[in-house]
Amino acid sequence: MAVCSAYTTQSLHSTCSISTPAKTHLGFHQKQVVFYRRSSKRGGSGSSSGPCVITCSAGDSQTVVIGLAADSGCGKSTFMRRLTSVFGGAAEPPKGGNPDSNTLISDMTTVICLDDYHSLDRTGRKEKGVTALDPRANDFDLMYEQVKAIKSGVAVDKPIYNHVTGLLDPPELIKPPKILVIEGLHPMFDERVRDLLDFSIYLDISNEVKFAWKIQRDMAERGHSLESIRASIEARKPDFDAYIDPQKKYADAVIEVLPTQLIPDDNEGKVLRVRLIMKEGVKHFSPVYLFDEGSTISWIPCGRKLTCSYPGIKFHYGPDTYFGNEVSILEMDGQFDRLDELIYVESHLSNISTKFYGEVTQQMLKHADFPGSNNGTGLFQTIVGLKIRDLYEQITSSKTAAPLEATKA
Amino acid sequence: MATLRFNSLTGTLEKNPTSFFSSNPRLCWAYFQCNNKGERRASRMTVKAMGAAKYKGTQMREKKLTEMIEKKVTEAKQVCEGDETSEECKVAWDEVEEVSQAKADLRLRLEIEKKDPLESFCQENPETEECRIYED
Numbered sequence: 001m002a003v004c005s006a007y008t009t010q011s012l013h014s015t016c017s018i019s020t021p022a023k024t025h026l027g028f029h030q031k032q033v034v035f036y037r038r039s040s041k042r043g044g045s046g047s048s049s050g051p052c053v054i055t056c057s058a059g060d061s062q063t064v065v066i067g068l069a070a071d072s073g074c075g076k077s078t079f080m081r082r083l084t085s086v087f088g089g090a091a092e093p094p095k096g097g098n099p100d101s102n103t104l105i106s107d108m109t110t111v112i113c114l115d116d117y118h119s120l121d122r123t124g125r126k127e128k129g130v131t132a133l134d135p136r137a138n139d140f141d142l143m144y145e146q147v148k149a150i151k152s153g154v155a156v157d158k159p160i161y162n163h164v165t166g167l168l169d170p171p172e173l174i175k176p177p178k179i180l181v182i183e184g185l186h187p188m189f190d191e192r193v194r195d196l197l198d199f200s201i202y203l204d205i206s207n208e209v210k211f212a213w214k215i216q217r218d219m220a221e222r223g224h225s226l227e228s229i230r231a232s233i234e235a236r237k238p239d240f241d242a243y244i245d246p247q248k249k250y251a252d253a254v255i256e257v258l259p260t261q262l263i264p265d266d267n268e269g270k271v272l273r274v275r276l277i278m279k280e281g282v283k284h285f286s287p288v289y290l291f292d293e294g295s296t297i298s299w300i301p302c303g304r305k306l307t308c309s310y311p312g313i314k315f316h317y318g319p320d321t322y323f324g325n326e327v328s329i330l331e332m333d334g335q336f337d338r339l340d341e342l343i344y345v346e347s348h349l350s351n352i353s354t355k356f357y358g359e360v361t362q363q364m365l366k367h368a369d370f371p372g373s374n375n376g377t378g379l380f381q382t383i384v385g386l387k388i389r390d391l392y393e394q395i396t397s398s399k400t401a402a403p404l405e406a407t408k409a
Numbered sequence: 410m411a412t413l414r415f416n417s418l419t420g421t422l423e424k425n426p427t428s429f430f431s432s433n434p435r436l437c438w439a440y441f442q443c444n445n446k447g448e449r450r451a452s453r454m455t456v457k458a459m460g461a462a463k464y465k466g467t468q469m470r471e472k473k474l475t476e477m478i479e480k481k482v483t484e485a486k487q488v489c490e491g492d493e494t495s496e497e498c499k500v501a502w503d504e505v506e507e508v509s510q511a512k513a514d515l516r517l518r519l520e521i522e523k524k525d526p527l528e529s530f531c532q533e534n535p536e537t538e539e540c541r542i543y544e545d
Contacts, residue, residue: 092529093526093529095529096529096530096533097530099466099526099527099529099530100526122504122507125500125503126500126504129496129497129500130496130500131499131500131503132503132507133503163507163508163510163511163514164470164473164474164511166504166507214509217509217510217513218509218513221475221478221479221509221512222475222478222479223475223478223479223480223481223482223483224478224482224509228482228485228486228505231485231486231489231502232485232502232503232505232506232509234502235485235489235493235498235499235501235502235503236499236502236503236506238499239499239503
């Protein structure tokens with residue numbers, strides 16, 4: 001396997017000439033473009049001292065890979081919609097393909113559902129007595145190979161798991177996007193796949209909130225009742241705790257959703273306390289903070305300048321440890337009722353990687369009908385989306401900066 | 410989603426729809442902006458059961474998923490009667506979860522995004538049975 005770094009062409013000096021053979025003399029295939037820098041007559045802009053060969057690859061072979069662990073379905077979750085929206089454009093299923101495809105594609109991003117890597121379909125799992133949560137129901141070798149291929153710029157034929165029929169459908173072609181998001185139950189389970197991730201997120205919903213959300217989701221269905229919803233959660237819990245939950249220690253960011261502490265004995269799951277747990281020392285990722293980085297802050301924005309309705313909003317920020325890692329935790333309890341509350345909060349947060357003042361608020365308003373738009377889930381999902389955009393831009397610009405450094409040598 | 414809505418095109422009312430709306434205002438919050446009383450702000454009313462399904466194929470999928478949920482819940486209850494901690498019991502409830510989520514995803518797509526999943530397929534293949542426009 002050839003070692004080939006990915007660079008974009010724009011920032012290279014114009015004295016580079018471009019040859020694009022299908023197969024270069026070095027024996028590489030297709031996507032390799034070799035730039036030869038002529039020895040400059042005058043020394044140019046001071047950045048060269050003789051000829052040098054820069055080997056580059058054209059195209060999208062610098063795919064950034066994001067992992068999202070969530071138990072709430074695939075590629076259609078609110079988080080994914082917010083994330084793709086930050087990059088602009090709406091994510092759609094692949095046009096003209098299998099209508100039961102789980103994949104979402106937008107200009108910049110492709111979201112893959114990891115259920116597509118089930119090695120056992122519904123019947124197979126029933127025979128073997130394993131749930132979808134069990135690693136034995138998933139083909140991690142294929143997952144690793146395909147994510148690795150996409151990351152290095154090679155398109156793959158990915159299987160489709162049809163959630164309606166419970167069968168594995170014929171594969172669909174996935175072309176390498178600028179940003180690949182792998183969403184599902186096991187993005188961080190396999191170590192090899194974990195190493196391919198540029199950033200990983202774990203959505204940690206507490207049991208009480210999970211129960212409340214599933215009631216909201218299922219109570220209108222004819223077949224369901226409170227008991228059946230509860231039984232379903234309980235039955236899945238052992239496998240969930242054994243296989244899914246342990247992944248959170250590997251995540252770069254964890255969004256933890258808990259019941260509120262502002263209303264005593266509130267079990268409706270309406271007001272939420274959401275904690276954004278951000279790992280320190282992650283490359284290209286600087287945690288969000290309140291007022292003074294690294295200190296501990298308790299903040300109630302409602303007061304003289306801002307009036308809020310019951311139960312109000314409460315923030316907390318501070319350093320901590322999480323499964324042995326140094327983290328910073330930003331926490332929001334309560335909900336937004338009005339636009340000015342949201343803008344007020346946004347203006348006091350730092351390191352949110354916005355490109356203009358009010359971008360977070362604008363993104364939240366754009367999807368005001370999504371669940372969580374009035375509380376910490378929507379806020380932190382939006383902020384994580386902006387951090388991912390920032391991470392992507394840093395990664396791609398660091399790749400273009402590298403060859404300029406090389407020419408100075 | 411537990412809301413009571415009347416669709417001008419089609420309608421099969423869910424069982425006891427009014428009880429959901431009035432007794433569970435909290436359920437309003439999941440997908441809609443609600444006022445303080447938990448009532449949905451929009452003025453129009455539509456029957457939740459049908460959503461915005463345009464093509465016959467989607468309507469059939471919705472129906473199939475609904476039936477599957479019912480069937481699999483019954484199965485799970487039966488299987489778990491013997492031993493709640495058995496593998497068969499876990500798998501049975503996992504299947505319930507899978508189809509419940511599939512139905513919820515379809516509903517979300519139709520109600521929030523207002524896009525029929527068969528849209529692009531049916532533009533290419535308007536002649537197929539699945540792509541007949543759903544009519545009452």
